[in-house]
Amino acid sequence: MRYEELMSGVAVVRRAGPSEGGGPTIRGVEYDSRRVGPGSLFIAMRGGTTDGNRYIKKAVEQGAVAVVTDSDAAFADTVERLPDVAVAEIPVGAGRRALGAIASNFFGQPERRLKLSGLTGTNGKTTTAFLLDAMLNSANRKTVLVGTIENHVAGVVRPAPHTTPESRDLLELLRDGVDAGATEGVMEVSSHALAQGRVHGLPYDVAIFTNLTQDHLDYHGTMENYFAAKRALFDGELGAAPRVAVINIDDRYGAELAVIAREAGAEIFSYGLGAGEFRAQGAEMGASRMRFRLAAPAGEVEVQTRLTGRVNLYNLLAAAGAAYARGLSLEQIAEGAAALQCVPGRFQTVDAGQPFTVVVDYAHTDDALRNLTALAREFVGGKSRVITLFGCGGDRDKAKRPKMGRAAGEGSDFVVLTSDNPRSEDPEAIMRDALPGLLETGTKFVAEPDRARAIRIAVEEARPGDIVLLAGKGHEKEQVLQHGTIPFDDAEVAADVIRAALGVRA
Ligand SMILES: Nc1ncnc2c1ncn2[C@@H]1O[C@H](COP(=O)(O)OP(=O)(O)OP(=O)(O)O)[C@@H](O)[C@H]1O
Ligand SMILES: [Mg+2]
Secondary structure: OEHHHHOOOOOOOEEEOOOHHHOOEOOEEEOOHHHOOOOEEEEEOEOOOOEHHHHHHHHHHOOOOEEEEOOHHHHHHHHHHOOOOEEEEOOOOOHHHHHHHHHHHHOOOHHHOOEEEEEEOOOOHHHHHHHHHHHHHHOOOOEEEEOOOEEEEOOEEEEOOOOOOOHHHHHHHHHHHHHOOOOEEEEEOOHHHHHOOOOOOOOEEEEEEOOOOOOOHHHHOOHHHHHHHHHOOOOOOOOOOOOEEEEEOOOHHHHHHHHHHHHOOOEEEEEEOOOOOEEEEEEEEOOOOEEEEEEEOOEEEEEEEOOOOHHHHHHHHHHHHHHHHOOOOHHHHHHHHHHOOOOOOOOEEEOOOOOOEEEEEOOOOHHHHHHHHHHHHHHOOOOOOEEEEEOOOOOOOOOHHHHHHHHHHHHOOEEEEOOOOOOOOOHHHHHHHHHHHHHHHOOEEEEOOOHHHHHHHHHHHOOOOOEEEEEOOOOOOEEEEOOEEEEOOHHHHHHHHHHHHHHHHO
């Protein structure tokens, strides 16, 4: 594609360099100089940690034929030293917007060839996105799912490096989806992505708000700033308001957001446990499944799902509202909910035929451990026990270690203290840091730094009816140790251990 075509719709301050015949032919658009190859257009912008403008020379050495910069000085310098390169200067702060516009042109505006649903909120984005994806798939629609755990491109799973990728990478994913026949895009939109304008210009058909609580305040400073970032998905700030806004009105910020979205022109689909257009009635929950009646404007339907707990009731309502907005019937919604086996690492049950429940969950903070053990407690009857395995990550906040120990001890009847990702630290030393909190609770425990052995201890401790919680690593497929990274999957290790144990018992 020609340079001129690519730059259409991009506001520039000034330009220089070759322009005859529409400028150089562009074979790629990159913002990371390490990915630049022959024929690339390199967008150099000031970011949070590095300034891309420092890498212009390197990018050109690697073959970049065009440069877009947000720096006055870098523009002048490039014009002088690299006269063969097409250069454009864009206003300071417009880098990410330009990246989005240029990448959209480069990838053939895939965002206009899909119906996009965007999810935002503090918790439940990944789970709700998986549910909506499953619902759309059960109605035979091909999808692109962009999320924290993994991306799905028309049925093919790819690992996901960030919650919301940079616009360029996001657009490439959408393009791949369009090429593979997808007609729907489902994406988690983090507040960081909204605040940084990484999704600017994306035309969301449906926007979903799950909830807003005091997380991520380290980044946003105040709840007001945090809310301001989230509302951008609903108030038209990205270019246009969504056609439909699906909003949790049990959340204190939801009601406020509904007013904002309606004023911006969106139709509102509200949901909640007691109030709203989408409600859940007569819920029955078990440790590995749940059923309830979904009440919607068009009627009611019985929903059965492998997700469980109150928070997942909310996630199901959110996904149902969005799926309904995308034109699915209540039956298709119920089918999709039943089809989803699990969200990897989110209260994921491991069933290898054992007479007790084993759950893999990525809870890796004291708060998350408290929620996880409390949820497990709801499902264990009378004499049954909650057995929790956990560890603390190395090279990360040490202050949270004793707090995690306390949370695990308080919520459990038996604890197995082990390693998470020790990284460069000594596993035994990390375990010692968690001990004071755990000891204060007086809960019985075993300490075993080898995670596989620890999982065996936890499983062997379980009696019929108990719940074993394997916390911390969730969907991760590796463990990061001092001397390297090894393949490691909690769910797989647990299933192996159980099968071996059952074999021995039989
Ligand atoms: N609707 C909800 N309300 C409150 N908590 C929830 C909700 N859904 C899930 N959770 C809790 O939050 C955890 C994370 O869920 P999920 O991965 O779906 O959220 P997320 O918004 O994608 O999070 P992240 O910001 O880490 O990507 C779950 O393990 C669960 O304990
Ligand atoms: Mg997520």
